[in-house]
Structure formats: structure tokens, C-alpha cells
Amino acid sequence: xxxxIYKDSEIVNVAIAEARKERIDSNVxxxxxxxxxxxxxxxxxxxxxxxxxxxKFAVDDIVKRDTNWLENLADVKRVGFGDKADxxxxxxxxxxxxxxxxxxTPRTKNAxxxxxxxxxxxxxRPVINIVEMQNGLANAADVINDAxxxxxxxMNGYIENVLxxxxxxxxxxxxxxxxxxxxxxxxxxxxxxIRVGGGAAIFGDIGENTKLAALTGFTANSTTxxxxxxxxxxxxxxxxxxxxxxxxxxxxxxxxxxxxxxGFIFDQKKLYIVPTGVDAGxxxxxxxxxxxxxxxxxTNIDDLSWEIRLDQYFGAAIAKGVRPYMSMYADSSVG
Amino acid sequence: MSxxxxxxxxxxxxxxxxTPEKEYGVNILPNSFTMVTQDxxxxxxATSTLLQNGVLQLAGEKQKELAATMGVEMENNANFMSxxxxxxxxSGNANQLKKWLSSDDIQPYVxxxxxxxxxxxxLSANKLQVLREKMPEYDFLG
Numbered sequence: 001x002x003x004x005i006y007k008d009s010e011i012v013n014v015a016i017a018e019a020r021k022e023r024i025d026s027n028v029x030x031x032x033x034x035x036x037x038x039x040x041x042x043x044x045x046x047x048x049x050x051x052x053x054x055x056k057f058a059v060d061d062i063v064k065r066d067t068n069w070l071e072n073l074a075d076v077k078r079v080g081f082g083d084k085a086d087x088x089x090x091x092x093x094x095x096x097x098x099x100x101x102x103x104x105t106p107r108t109k110n111a112x113x114x115x116x117x118x119x120x121x122x123x124x125r126p127v128i129n130i131v132e133m134q135n136g137l138a139n140a141a142d143v144i145n146d147a148x149x150x151x152x153x154x155m156n157g158y159i160e161n162v163l164x165x166x167x168x169x170x171x172x173x174x175x176x177x178x179x180x181x182x183x184x185x186x187x188x189x190x191x192x193x194i195r196v197g198g199g200a201a202i203f204g205d206i207g208e209n210t211k212l213a214a215l216t217g218f219t220a221n222s223t224t225x226x227x228x229x230x231x232x233x234x235x236x237x238x239x240x241x242x243x244x245x246x247x248x249x250x251x252x253x254x255x256x257x258x259x260x261x262x263g264f265i266f267d268q269k270k271l272y273i274v275p276t277g278v279d280a281g282x283x284x285x286x287x288x289x290x291x292x293x294x295x296x297x298x299t300n301i302d303d304l305s306w307e308i309r310l311d312q313y314f315g316a317a318i319a320k321g322v323r324p325y326m327s328m329y330a331d332s333s334v335g
Numbered sequence: 336m337s338x339x340x341x342x343x344x345x346x347x348x349x350x351x352x353x354t355p356e357k358e359y360g361v362n363i364l365p366n367s368f369t370m371v372t373q374d375x376x377x378x379x380x381a382t383s384t385l386l387q388n389g390v391l392q393l394a395g396e397k398q399k400e401l402a403a404t405m406g407v408e409m410e411n412n413a414n415f416m417s418x419x420x421x422x423x424x425x426s427g428n429a430n431q432l433k434k435w436l437s438s439d440d441i442q443p444y445v446x447x448x449x450x451x452x453x454x455x456x457x458l459s460a461n462k463l464q465v466l467r468e469k470m471p472e473y474d475f476l477g
Contacts, residue, residue: 165472168443171347172365177390179383182351184362317472332383332390 002046003039005053011035012057018141019058019148033136040133043306048297051133052308055144056295059310062148063293067155072250073203073274073326074159074285074316081291081313087115088281089321112321119290119315122154130299130306147310151293153255156265159316163285164267166318167328174323177330181211181271189273189327190245197275197325200247204271205254205264208331209240212249216241247273269331284324288315339370343392346444350390354378363391380405388442389414413441413449421452429461436469446470 005011014032017024024032036054039047070076077085091111099105124147132139167175173192176185193200202209213235217225234241240249257263274283290313297308318324344350344363353360354375363369371379376386376393385391387405392398392415402409409415413435416424424435436449450473453466463475 162472165443169447172349175348176351177348177385178351178353178360179379179385180351180353180360182353182360182362184360185349185351188349188362332385332388334382334384 003035003050005050005057007057007060009057011054012061015054015058015137015140015144016061018137019062019145029137036136036140037134040130043130048130048299048306051140052295052297054140055147055308056293056310058144059148059151060293060312062144063151063155063312066148066152067289069253070159070287071280072201073272073283074287075280075283076287076289078289079291083290084116085286085288085290085315087117087286087319088112089115089319090282091321115286115317115319117286117288117315117317119288119313120158121311121313122151122158123309123311124150125307125309127300127305127307130304143308147308149255150258151310151312153258153265155312155314156255157257159285159287160266162316162318163272164270164328164330166284167324167326168330170324170328174327175330176327177332180333181208181215181329181331183215186215186271186329187245189329190247193273193275193327194246196278198277199275201250201274201276202244202247202271203250203252203274205266205268206239206251207268208271209249209251210235211331212244213241216244248276269333271329271331273327273329275325278325282325284318284320284326286317286319290314337372337374339372340376340397341368341394342371342376343368343394344390345392346390350385352379352383352385352391376401388440389445390442411435413438413445416445418448418452421449422456425449425453425456425458425462429459429465432462433465436465450475 010028011032014024014028018029018032036051039051075087077087079085089112091113093108093110093112095106095108097105126143126147128143169175173189176189178185190200190202202212213227213231216231217227219225231241240251242249252266254264254266254268257265293310293312295308295310297306299306342363344365344367347365349365350363351360352363352369354371355378356372356375361369379391380386386401387407389412393401399409402415407415413421424432446469450466450470454475458466458475466473466475
């Protein structure tokens with residue numbers, strides 16, 4: 001009977017676990033190895049399609065899980081293929097007036113505009129030697145791991161570029177910069193969102209987050225800066241403090257770019273301050289994922305290599321109504 | 336004591352500086368200034384990109400001297416241009432415009448300013464094409 005792989009097949013979960021270097025029961029691994037060997041040893045169109053399905057389902061699952069963090073920073077929508085995501089952006093709306101008794105109150109209405117996002121494709125096209133695939137799970141996991149990692153990096157890089165390009169055109173307190181982290185500039189930005197949004201979270205690269213501890217000092221009854229013992233302990237243990245001015249400090253995972261440089265996907269010198277108490281729909285960064293990861297496979301008749309093309313449609317844009325509902329601090333220090 | 340000069344923040348956002356003389360930092364409010372010494376300017380040049388990118392600027396002749404020290408050619412650098420200068424650049428021909436915009440160092444807020452000014456001008460199709468290539472996220476017809 002021909003093997004069929006579905007999204008919830010056990011082999012998909014095993015391949016994901018292998019790609020993520022998680023523990024797998026030895027007989028479960030053995031069964032998965034055998035299944036992939038069986039498929040690869042008879043590379044007929046059906047079997048090759050099933051391997052492509054396995055890679056697609058696993059990459060889709062990993063990309064979904066690893067892009068979940070975006071929901072903390074952006075207004076994220078997942079729609080079906082061919083569907084358009086509409087984002088509502090609130091505009092200046094209903095107003096109240098102090099006026100003389102019996103005067104005519106000007107009419108105002110709750111106003112919003114709808115923004116529709118175009119999507120692009122993030123695509124990876126690994127070439128696989130079908131003979132090597134007969135080695136089983138390890139080779140499939142390598143393809144899954146590399147493809148999902150590269151797709152995530154490409155998406156995160158694009159999203160960051162959209163966000164930073166727009167945010168640098170905002171005014172205070174939505175954008176600020178300084179020669180290092182300057183308390184007098186950063187604090188009003190954080191305080192703004194604590195006041196307006198009922199709380200705030202600070203997202204940044206660990207290199208920038210680690211500088212926050214130095215801003216917590218005070219000089220009461222002393223001419224030198226003093227720090228609380230638990231701040232020093234926390235900084236030593238974790239390289240960052242968990243909260244700053246009551247805002248939760250979150251380290252962004254910052255993978256290396258695969259462009260031959262030692263650059264990172266996210267700018268190491270930016271802090272994003274997001275209000276935690278406002279609806280996600282108010283956030284200016286809009287991200288849409290159209291459909292799941294899908295795959296197309298083909299054998300090259302010239303060199304008999306076999307390719308899987310993986311695509312995820314997605315889009316990102318900035319749409320702000322009255323205000324952006326987040327802030328960005330850019331550290332302009334050198335080094 | 337060395338002479339103090341005015342360091343301007345001509346933007347709509349706040350800029351913070353830390354120098355050995357301003358150990359705890361100073362927040363320069365939008366469209367405001369602070370007084371600094373030549374030593375502080377030297378320190379800021381060595382430790383940040385705020386002066387090189389035109390985020391903070393000295394007034395008049397002092398800024399020209401500073402730009403020369405930093406090797407910045409202010410006449411053609413969009414980061415240091417007034418609205419009038421940008422208008423003049425946009426009024427030139429498309430090839431000159433393309434050359435002027437080819438620098439990667441133009442700050443996002445300066446591009447935003449250029450886009451805003453361009454929208455208010457009646458520019459030819461080939462100049463709009465140059466602007467669109469540099470700033471694909473802007474709608475110059477809207």
C-alpha cells in the first residue's frame with residue numbers, strides 16, 4: 001500500500017523533533033528512518049511527492065512556531081490562500097465639547113480606515129540528492145532545519161527593515177535616539193506607554209538590553225552612583241534585568257545573517273517599546289501570513305538532482321492612524 | 336574654561352547625549368539645543384554617529400568646520416540640507432537627482448522629508464521613477 005503523509009502523521013512530528021534536536025524514543029526514530037528509507041529507495045513520483053509533503057508540513061510547523069513572537073510586537077493575521085487581510089486603523093473620531101447650554105454640538109463619528117496588505121513570497125529551494133535521502137531521518141531533518149531557518153531569517157529581516165525605516169520618521173515620544181542609552185531620553189518613551197497603555201514591554205537585542213541595568217542607579221545620600229543588590233545579581237546571572245521602570249524586558253532571538261558577513265538579522269542597537277495594555281489591532285506593524293508553507297518538487301533531468309521549492313506568502317507594512325502605539329529607541333553609539 | 340557652543344537638535348524627536356561632562360546624560364528636546372564644549376564635540380564624534388549623520392548640528396560656520404573635520408561634504412549631503420536646498424535638488428534633472436539619492440547614508444527621516452517635499456511639487460514622470468526606486472514604500476501620486 002502506498003505511503004501517505006498527512007499534516008498530523010507521526011512521521012511529521014518525529015521529523016520536527018529531529019530538526020529541533022529534541023529527544024526521540026529510539027524505536028520511534030527507527031520506524032521514521034525506515035519509512036523515509038522506504039520512500040527514498042523507490043523514488044517514483046508518488047514517493048518523492050510524499051517526501052516533499054513531509055518537508056513542507058515540518059517546515060510549516062516550525063516557521064509558524066518560530067514566528068509566534070511577532071504577535072508581541074505586531075498586529076498579525078493569518079488568512080487563507082487568495083484572501084486579503086484587512087487591518088482596521090483608527091482615525092481621530094468622536095469628540096466631546098464644552099459649550100454654552102443649548103448650543104449645537106458639532107457632529108463627530110467613530111472613524112477608521114481599512115488597510116489591505118499585499119503579500120510577497122519567501123521562498124527556499126533546497127536541492128537534495130535522493131540517494132542521500134536513503135540514509136533516513138537525519139538528512140530529512142537537515143533539509144527541514146536549514147529551510148525553515150533561512151525562511152524565518154528572510155521574513156524577520158524584511159519585517160525589521162519595514163519597521164525601522166518607518167519608525168525613524170516618527171516624532172517624540174515614538175522615536176528617540178542618543179549617544180548610547182540615555183536615561184533622560186528613554187524614560188519618557190517608556191513612561192508614555194506605561195501611562196497610556198497600562199504597561200509596557202521593551203524588546204531588543206541582548207547587547208542593548210544589557211545596558212538597561214546601568215540606568216537603574218541612583219545617587220541618594222552619595223556622590224557616586226549606587227545600584228540595588230538584586231539588580232547587580234540579576235545582571236550577573238542573566239546579562240539583562242527582567243524589568244525596567246516596570247516594563248518587561250524581552251530579548252529578541254537574533255540569528256546571524258547567512259550572507260558571508262558577521263551581521264545579525266535584527267539591528268543590535270534598537271529597542272522597541274510596546275504598550276501591553278492596548279489591543280493588538282492598534283499596533284502599527286501589520287503582518288499577514290497568506291496560507292501555509294506549500295511545496296513543489298521536480299527532478300532535474302540534466303543532473304538527476306531533486307529539488308523541493310518551499311514558499312510562504314507573507315506581507316508586512318506600517319499603518320498608523322492617530323499615533324503609532326509603539327516607540328523605537330535607536331542607540332547611535334559606535335561599537 | 337573652553338568656549339561653549341550651541342548643539343542643535345533640529346528634529347521632531349528627542350536626542351540624548353552622554354559626555355564626560357554630562358555623565359548622567361542630557362536629553363535634547365525636539366527642535367531645541369544644549370551647550371557643549373569642543374571637548375564634548377570631539378567625544379561625541381569618537382563615540383557616536385549623531386554628528387556624522389547630521390542628527391545633531393552646530394550653528395553656522397561652526398557646523399561647516401565640524402563637517403570638514405569629519406570629512407562630510409555638506410553641500411551635497413541630504414542629511415544636512417534645508418527644505419529649500421532639497422527643493423532645489425528635486426528641481427534639477429533626473430540624472431542629477433539619481434546621483435544625489437544614490438548615497439546609502441541618507442537617514443530615513445530625511446527620505447521622509449524628501450518624499451513630503453516631492454509630493455508637493457509637480458515632478459516629471461522620470462523624476463518620480465527615480466524617487467520610487469529609492470523609496471518604494473512611498474506613494475508619490477497619492
